Amino acid sequence: KIRDNQMTKNLRVALDWTPNTNHTGFYVALEKGWYSEKGLEVEILSPSPEYSDEETPARSLVNGRAELCVAPTESVLSCWTSDKGVRPVAVAALLQHDTSAIAVNANSNIKSMADLDGKTYASYGGRFEMAIVKQMILNAGGKGDVVETLPPKLECYFNHLVNGLADSTWIFLGWEGVSAELQGLSLRTFSLQDAGVPYGYSPVLLAHPVLLANEEDKQRLAAFLEATERGFQFAASNPAEAAQILIRASQHPSLASQVGQELATRSQALLSAGGNYLNSSGRWGVMDPKRWVDFVDWLFAHQLISDRNGQPLQRSTVNPADLFTNNFLPAGK
Secondary structure (H helix, E strand, C coil), X not given: CCCCCCCCCCEEEECCCCCCCCCHHHXXXXXXXXXXXXXXXXXXXXXXXXXXXXXXXXXXXXXXXXXXXXXXXXXXXXXXXXXXXCCCEEEEXXXXXXXXXXXXXXXXXCCCHHHHCCCEEECCCCCCHHHHHHHHHHHCCCCCCCEEECCCCCCCHHHHHHCCCCCEEEEEHHHHHHHHHHCCCCEEEECCCCCCCCCCCCCEEEECHHHHCCHHHHHHHHHHHHXXXXXXXXXXXXXXXXXXXXXXXXXXXXXXXXHHHHHHHHHHHHHHHCCCCECCCCCEECCCHHHHHHHHHHHHHCCCCECCCCCECCHHHCCHHHHECCCCCHHHC
């Protein structure tokens, strides 16, 4: 546990899923020794039975099992509207563009989000996930009567769609979308923007408030982000080598097979070429305040923000400026 504003010697980063190209910059910085150059010991925690069977990355952070975690914007809101007391702050956006979408089999009769009424949706169990999906269906003219299914925690919910166990799920086009192509599965996808959702950043890097408690820890966080930016900048310019580093440094069994390596290589080429890691100035991690405000406003406007007892919260309870900061990024100094 993290207590009394004390950090463990190393920085532990809890990933949101098994190692993939959303995470490449971390592994590049790790293998090339850029964290070590900053005097940092960094441990990347991939979901495993030891912790993610019962805990999301955000809960691992809140419970003191990691100092940093990768999570969607909704996780920040979940923590800030919870009674647990720990309020992490987003300190970087891993991707500049939202590469996620709701996906269905292209051969199904689901032609729009409205057609998901009465159909099944494989959920990853996010606190606001189903509320967002149902609102997308309502925006498309449906009733929002989608049926949630919860695959086992460590089983990829995307496999439920692939194997016909669910009609839809939420994917990252740069990873599961590429995986579908490799498996010969044609997808039809519905972006959040097209569905009228001004979605926030996903994923973001969250920092435990202990990292913001004093100057020494703030300097360590800034040093970590500087090395990480260097890793993602390298990945943006060197996709082939970056993919090999991801495969090699993560040492994850999902990337050990020929299919896994082909997935990493193709996905890396797609993300690197699409300008997803860096903004127009070539900087990584920078977040637009308006994007945070727009998403929070949208969630409250549709009464999607409630406490854990299901009671709606007032807009005044959340200040988007409290949820994130660019101040520890190299570009924010």
